[in-house]
Structures are given as structure tokens and as C-alpha cells.
Amino acid sequence: MAGASSEDGPGICPICRSQDDYRVPTFTLWGGMVGHRLINHVYCNQCGTGFNSATGKSNLGRIIAYQAFMFVIFVPIFFILFLLLLNL
Numbered sequence: 001m002a003g004a005s006s007e008d009g010p011g012i013c014p015i016c017r018s019q020d021d022y023r024v025p026t027f028t029l030w031g032g033m034v035g036h037r038l039i040n041h042v043y044c045n046q047c048g049t050g051f052n053s054a055t056g057k058s059n060l061g062r063i064i065a066y067q068a069f070m071f072v073i074f075v076p077i078f079f080i081l082f083l084l085l086l087n088l
């Protein structure tokens with residue numbers, strides 16, 4: 001993200017600056033039950049913003065990369081399974 005503040009740090013919300021006041025989700029729409037764990041994604045208890053607890057910065061780039069990665073992995077798998085089903 002451009003214009004990152006020098007105040008960004010581990011456990012600090014990038015929007016409201018609350019420190020160590022966040023929750024770890026059990027499920028996310030974009031990452032299911034494991035995606036957020038892979039990229040330290042948490043939600044601020046004060047403003048609800050999702051961010052990276054390890055860096056205190058936005059996780060948007062990582063989320064997009066995660067989704068792209070899952071897309072590359074799973075689309076061919078489903079495509080192959082689909083072809084197998086047609087041939088059975």
C-alpha cells in the first residue's frame with residue numbers, strides 16, 4: 001500500500017491505531033477456515049478493519065495473492081474431476 005505510516009507495527013490497527021485489540025476470525029469469505037491463518041489476518045475490535053497482525057498493515061495484497069493462488073491450484077483440479085466424471 002502506498003503512503004504507509006511509520007506508526008505501523010505489529011498488532012496495531014492501520015485505521016484507528018488500537019494496539020493489540022483485535023480478534024482472529026474462525027472463518028472468512030475469501031479464505032475459508034485457513035486462509036486468514038496463513039497471512040496473519042485479524043479484525044480490529046474497535047473499528048472492524050481487517051489487517052495483518054504481524055505487520056499492522058493492510059492485507060489486501062496478500063488476500064488477492066491468496067485467492068489467485070487458490071484459483072490456480074483448484075480450477076485445474078475441478079476441471080480434471082469434471083472431465084473424469086464425463087468419461088465415467
Ligand SMILES: [Zn+2]
Binds near residue numbers: 015045046047
Ligand atoms: Zn481499528
